[in-house]
Amino acid sequence: MLNIADTLRQWCREARPFALATVVQVSGSAPLPVGTALAVDTDGTAVGSVSGGCVEAAVYELCQDVLAHCGPPTRAGFGYSDDDAFAAGLTCGGEIDVLVQRVDPAAEPHLVAALEAVAAGRSCAVAHIIDGPGELLGRTLHVPAEGPHDGTLGGENDQVVVAHAHALLRAGRTAPIEVGGDTDTCPTKLTVLVHTHARRPRMLIFGAVDFAAALSQAGRFLGHHVTVCDARPVFATRARFPYADEIVTDWPHRYLAATETDARTAVCVLTHDAKFDVPLLRLALALPVGYVGAMGSRRTHGHRSDLLREAGVPEEQLARLHSPIGLDLGARTPEETAISITAEIIAHANRGTGLPLSHGTGRIHRPAPPLPRLATAP
Structure with missing residues (x-):
């Protein structure tokens, strides 16, 4: 979502609700990486992209539907289609999953703070629940590079997510992580996409x-x-x-x-x-x-x-x-x-x-390098 931070920040300042569609999973030769987003406001104005053009119309309709009906977050998948030239498919042969949710700036002050930090050039991360219990899906958490985090993902997983977010900030990477699932300490299992805005390498x-x-x-x-x-x-x-x-x-x-x-x-x-x-x-x-x-x-x-x-x-x-x-x-x-x-x-x-890519076979886009390891106390 931070690829369109400037526009989202303006909409938040105007207290304008919007629908946010975020690429949360990619396989094959999809055109845009995980974390890229498209947003649509209540006037129908769209900003950003999730596929470089292949499935934008279908995602735009999902955004409008979520906005109009104030519905819960919804996840949709898009893949290659060659049977119908007008189907919502990715002609590049890849597959993407998109999470679409309604964002009310008045109810998300920590997200507004993150967008302000990005605009000011400060390093920060936004942790975003993309898979888990329905009542938690779409929640966000603002993690500054320095200072306390803002918001909550539900309580018991917050500190673990913050530690991962700091590691990803140091590496300058946006990536999904899995937390929870431990019946003794963190029973709720979540997949969290950590969007990072790191200073330039x-x-x-x-x-x-x-x-x-x-x-x-x-x-x-x-x-x-x-x-x-x-x-x-x-x-x-x-x-x-x-x-x-x-x-x-x-x-x-x-x-x-x-x-x-x-x-x-x-x-x-x-x-x-x-x-x-x-x-x-x-x-x-x-x-x-x-x-x-x-x-x-x-x-x-x-x-x-x-x-x-x-x-x-x-x-x-x-x-x-x-x-x-x-x-x-x-x-x-x-x-x-x-x-x-x-x-x-x-x-x-x-x-x-x-x-040269023409000399190779198989997928063009390689998997991302392993996630950085968390520092552990001696």
Whole structure:
């Protein structure tokens, strides 16, 4: 639902009831991921999408029906149809389940608070019951990245859901979880979809070179918070890097040691100068970041790897290094190289092969990586 947060926030401010249709389950090559939503207000205005166009009309009718009759939440499935060209089917061959519910802003102040947080750029999650007892179906819970949660899903499962929501926020993922079903502690079994609005993943580019200028633009386009860092102030300027969110003049390894990183951070080393690369990569490869890549020829990579071994970097950390950086696209210009690098970052994050889809078989969309494990007390 957070894909249409701006409009929902406006409707809530106007105390305007609306029907919310949320994709809660996907199989096969469905066009949009779990958590994507379409909403319809009492005037019939629609915003968002659940299928990219395939089944929008049928879902719109369900929304209008729920609004008109103030009915309970309802779940509907849509799949491939080739018998009737006008049937509500997904021509891509996938299947989706959609939960449709009426939302009255006056009765959902915690949802309104979540939408306000998204508008303000704060990280938060919305836990949304998508399967369970009828009286609980459609309930939501607002989980800020910091501070207490707001609302309730029914009591005994709230703290467990909040812990999962924080883990998903750290990973920047929207995903369903199952909680309850324990007769002693949490007898009510629920499937809860955790919608997350996390801050943009970071892309740290080291080396104020032409390739960095193109990469900063590509990274910004893909939604990264881009930082360009170089020890030479004459090159690290706003004029050269208009698309970067931050430009830092500092020694690369010193900046990396002092800045915040997480499992979604991409570290791109474009300096190909040993005096910068070795201390920087030695630190980067020891951090739990999502991607570490370094520019240079195969000869440069071999020499740099020897220097890293001499600096004490173990082989299991060296195996994390993507070097020469990028996928083999035949790239030559800075712009083409930026596409090559960002393509590798995407493939690595999503466990893709980097091969043409026409060379493969089976499903196009891979299952999501395993959910992050909850931290446990020692």
